[in-house]
Amino acid sequence: MKRLTYILGFLALVLLGIQLVPNELPEVQIYNTGDLIQSGLVSEDVAGLLKTSCYDCHSNETVYPWYSKVAPTSWLVAKDVREGREELNFSYWAEMDLMKQLGKLDDIAEAVENGKMPMEIYVWMHKSAKLTDAQRELIVAWAEGAMDTLVEEGEEDFEFE
Amino acid sequence: MKKLLLLPVLALVAFFFLHAKVKDNISIDVKPDVLEDQIPSHVKAVIDQKCYGCHNADSKNEKGKEKLDWDDFEASRKAKQLATMAKINEALIKGDMPPAKFLENKPEGKLSKEELETLLDWSAGKKKSPK
Numbered sequence: 312m313k314r315l316t317y318i319l320g321f322l323a324l325v326l327l328g329i330q331l332v333p334n335e336l337p338e339v340q341i342y343n344t345g346d347l348i349q350s351g352l353v354s355e356d357v358a359g360l361l362k363t364s365c366y367d368c369h370s371n372e373t374v375y376p377w378y379s380k381v382a383p384t385s386w387l388v389a390k391d392v393r394e395g396r397e398e399l400n401f402s403y404w405a406e407m408d409l410m411k412q413l414g415k416l417d418d419i420a421e422a423v424e425n426g427k428m429p430m431e432i433y434v435w436m437h438k439s440a441k442l443t444d445a446q447r448e449l450i451v452a453w454a455e456g457a458m459d460t461l462v463e464e465g466e467e468d469f470e471f472e
Numbered sequence: 473m474k475k476l477l478l479l480p481v482l483a484l485v486a487f488f489f490l491h492a493k494v495k496d497n498i499s500i501d502v503k504p505d506v507l508e509d510q511i512p513s514h515v516k517a518v519i520d521q522k523c524y525g526c527h528n529a530d531s532k533n534e535k536g537k538e539k540l541d542w543d544d545f546e547a548s549r550k551a552k553q554l555a556t557m558a559k560i561n562e563a564l565i566k567g568d569m570p571p572a573k574f575l576e577n578k579p580e581g582k583l584s585k586e587e588l589e590t591l592l593d594w595s596a597g598k599k600k601s602p603k
Contacts, residue, residue: 409597410557410558413554414555414562459549459551
């Protein structure tokens with residue numbers, strides 16, 4: 312009995328101790344002038360899906376849950392958001408050139424279609440971020456359609472052999 | 473009586489013919505640009521020599537095939553091709569391709585400066601500089 316108390320006490324101390332390890336959550340910015348949804352490329356229903364299923368990691372508009380303030384989960388959240396934004400940040404959409412946008416849209420279609428995104432651990436903690444098959448199809452169709460739209464609009468900027 | 477019936481039937485037949493003709497006219501000016509976006513031959517030469525070995529439909533290199541399949545590329549629509557080119561460009565700039573591991577065993581697979589330049593130029597999508 313005494314032994315158990317010691318172990319629990321020790322664990323509590325460790326948990327308290329790791330709270331002192333510095334951990335920086337990527338900064339939140341609500342207003343982003345170059346945001347994808349503001350670019351007019353996204354229909355309202357798709358915009359809603361992107362907001363609830365992607366934007367926490369793939370934009371500057373991250374909504375941090377309580378456990379993102381507590382170690383050790385805070386470390387994981389910080390890492391995922393940092394990496395997510397690095398790979399694709401919808402808040403900087405307008406700053407990407409056309410080719411880059413096309414590449415990202417293609418990646419989106421692929422990752423959403425084969426279920427790679429949103430990440431399992433994220434959906435586990437955010438039930439509302441889970442995508443149904445129909446919602447996946449909607450996003451894929453949007454991404455592919457948007458690629459064609461961008462190419463048509465940018466036609467004059469390209470020169471083909 | 474029978475002759476009277478013939479009139480609307482004739483009219484109907486005529487209508488179908490007219491209809492068919494109109495449709496034909498429309499379908500002529502849809503999708504004229506199938507052969508527009510082929511890879512230039514000097515680029516294709518580099519691809520065949522330095523990339524195609526792993527990036528083809530029958531490749532034993534599963535990861536390479538999955539990431540990029542040149543046979544598939546040529547059959548893709550323009551937007552998809554441009555998207556792939558953007559990703560090729562990124563991989564080349566980062567120096568990720570050909571993979572360092574691969575070059576350890578096959579140093580002759582390395583891209584020469586000219587070859588790299590050729591691929592970079594092409595995969596950049598030849599965007600005209602803004603006026």
